Amino acid sequence: MKQAKHWAAALALVLASGWSALAQTISSPNKGLQLHFSLSQDGAPMYRLSFADGQEIIRPSHLGLEMTDAKKSFDKGLEVTDTKESTFDETWKPVWGEVKSIRNNYNELLVTLKKKSNGDPIAIRFRLFDDGLGFRYEFPGGKDRNFYVVKRELTEFAMTGDHKAHWIPGDYDTEEYDYQHSRLSEIRGLFDKAFTENCSQTAFSKTGVQTPLMLKSDKGVYINLHEAALIDFPAINLDLDDKTMTFRVELTPDAQGNRGHIEAPFNTPWRTAIVSRDARDILASKLTYNLNEPCTYETTDWIKPIKYVGVWWEMITGKSSWAYTDDLPYVKIGETDYSKVKPNGKHAANTKHVKEYIDFAAKHGFDAVLVEGWNIGWEDWFGNSKDRVFDFVTPYPDFNVAELRDYAKSKGVKLIMHHETSSSVTNYERHMNKAYKFMVDNGYSAVKSGYVGNIIPRGEHHYGQSMVNHYLHAVKEAAKHKISVNAHESVHMTGLSRTYPNLIAQESARGQEYQAFGGSKPNHLTVLPFTRLIGGPMDYTPGIFQMDINKYNPDNNSHVNTTICNQLACYVTMYSPLQMAADLPEVYAKHMDAFQFIKDVAVDWDDTKIIEAEPGEYITIARKAKDSDKWFVGNVAGYDGHKTTLTLDFLDAGKTYTATIYADAKGAHYKTNPEVYTIRKVQVKKGSKLSLTSAPGGGFAISILPNKK
16 A cells, blocks of 8 residues: 555656656666656656666657758657667777777667658667766658758757856857856856957857856766767757756757758767766766767778977067068969069068977977968958958968978987868868868978968857768868878867777867957866867867966967966876877977976876866876876866876886976965976875975876886
């Protein structure tokens, strides 16, 4: 009798929440998470995510897609025609990465549905991992069921409370914002302040935010919301209903206002929620990669991690110029004669200067040199919405391609090509194959591409379906020429580097350059690994040692809001197989003792240990170099600094090591005293403890090298 009363009470609760009585539940492989699926009383698909102990993570939330043709919408009036459960467990090896191998283990629920009114089919595939959930919509296609135009996506993430959020404004065109840290209920009031100026930006709501979005509940649950395997579909933002604390997916529209064109059979990208009661698990998660397909290339030995220097920071600070001359108000490719204009004397990408960088790279063991501003057309493109700007093969008169190619080769150094597309995508695709062939002919194996400004074709957005397709098209075409791609101002990463590992890095966030544009918050680097890096590696360009930008350019009074040791730590905490030592050789010459860490630190890893982490406050990570017994540790701290007792329990037993510790000196501070540090060496072994203090906006870096027997 008592059991019947409990059943009746449970049924009443289910019905009150809008769920049907016939729900289906699967558990994660370790039984720690549960995914619940059901149809509401009106036939709308819904899901809920909880811990096994019953604590809710995501409240009952709607699923579905609304089409421009209402008869084709999958919003309600659905019935389940089949369900299948399965388990998958594999271990795969990344071409490059934070660990030598990755386990991909999940339990799956595939729900097949159809509309009662017309029989149109759709499936929802759920994959539940030990650290979170991924789900996507699948369109099987069939007669008269192949083409859909999406009006909006109905996916929701209903939160259980007014969580703390680390967020940037929702935008169809840029992620280059400083992170805000607030309650969900405070987003609306902070939005205008957070929406700082950018050269291309489109907000859609005063409660819109971008993914990856990092959240923390008052009960200590960490939640990261994002997407995986973004292919042939617009990227998502999230729009918050701040009365119910429910996020709804906001797809980036095209120039006509549509949110996606589907040609079935078709699978949407995965919507993801990584969850844990320990923040370290968020950083360690490989869920985003695991939801992507395996590597599509037959051979990958041509894809190499890269540590590089470059002719870049001096232009960012205003010390030098991308443009060759100041005398041209208008440039037309193929018609402008640069032999008849006066050089401005500030053009950095000249043969003599680039040779100096090549010499520096060769002397200190760097793999490559990036050169920006080498090609004609920089004089008038910015902000002018020009279609035909660069041809990507014609150098300025003072840049000798063949001479630099041969000189770099003689020094054992590669050159990295730069393609600023000016967001004229039509122009870039006209020249792409010719540009890639030019790279191969001149010994370039990697390209940094840029998409500054509003997209051409006009009216399209950086994160719309057509641009998502373009970015991947560039990566695939580059692979045909064995070229790796580092894209800036492109769409957020979604784990596609598993499938296409020549997508070696992207920017897609507020990078180091903003430190020369007015500065970033001193806790910025304690947030990016929890947000931007969830989707893949970032070309953050660390290694700045001169914090007052007016030392480069008297007209620029910006300040880099970190300490030198914080910059060193980035090489460990900001994972990327593409790492730049971004400052000028003459600056490093003044700090060769600290520069030694940049020379020593690896860019590819066999193992990673997340020692401690709290988004917005501190991160400490230890990594073991690829095919080596060398370990490197990095810590970055936010506004309040941080004290760490580091236990070296990850070292091999029976070995001794020399630890070189680069730490903030007493009195260090990101604003008032950023360039002071101490360096000391100590003998350590497994289990040794180190007490370390990071200044506000500071950090520490440690190299731990095995002693020779």
